[in-house]
Amino acid sequence: MDAVNRFDTRTTHLLMRLENLIALGVCVALFVLHIDEVRWLPAVLLFVYIDVIGYLPGALAFHRSPTKRIPKVYYVLYNTMHTFSTQFVVVGAWVLVFGWEWALLAIPIHLFGDRALFGNTLKPFAVSFEPAPHPAYVRFTTEAVAS
Numbered sequence: 001m002d003a004v005n006r007f008d009t010r011t012t013h014l015l016m017r018l019e020n021l022i023a024l025g026v027c028v029a030l031f032v033l034h035i036d037e038v039r040w041l042p043a044v045l046l047f048v049y050i051d052v053i054g055y056l057p058g059a060l061a062f063h064r065s066p067t068k069r070i071p072k073v074y075y076v077l078y079n080t081m082h083t084f085s086t087q088f089v090v091v092g093a094w095v096l097v098f099g100w101e102w103a104l105l106a107i108p109i110h111l112f113g114d115r116a117l118f119g120n121t122l123k124p125f126a127v128s129f130e131p132a133p134h135p136a137y138v139r140f141t142t143e144a145v146a147s
Contacts (some may be wrong), residue, residue: 007137014128017116024086024112034102043103046094048111054081072125079122084111 008016017137031038067090080086087107114120127134 007140013119018120020112021116022115024109027108027112031102031105033110038057038102040103042098042101043106046090046103046104049111050081050087050107058129068128068130070129074129075123075125078129082111082114082120082122084108087111 014023054077058070060070061070061074086091091104091107
């Protein structure tokens, strides 16, 4: 994978998942070390709001769609909510309004968890909203392995 050939082999994808697993481990360790200082309501809300806004609307639309093709706005919602850049702004705003607290670790735990445990990355418009092999990718991997 490089800037021109934007695809992952199984190995590169697993390595990226491993990197995210390490970061997830650090965040979970910090969370556990400070568990007595965690405010649970904010922690739970910060963890779930990402999917409530970014994943659930698209998942519902996808599963209700007879063609399994859904408007791009659902991809934009997912990608916007699942980027560290958006969540950095959220954490910054939270810190300005409420101050720093350990519950904020729920955000990187969610994002690193998605990437490490489920292998989820941002969603390109050209693929199914819910993971499914794209026919062009299947053809490519068949050719690449055969050559």
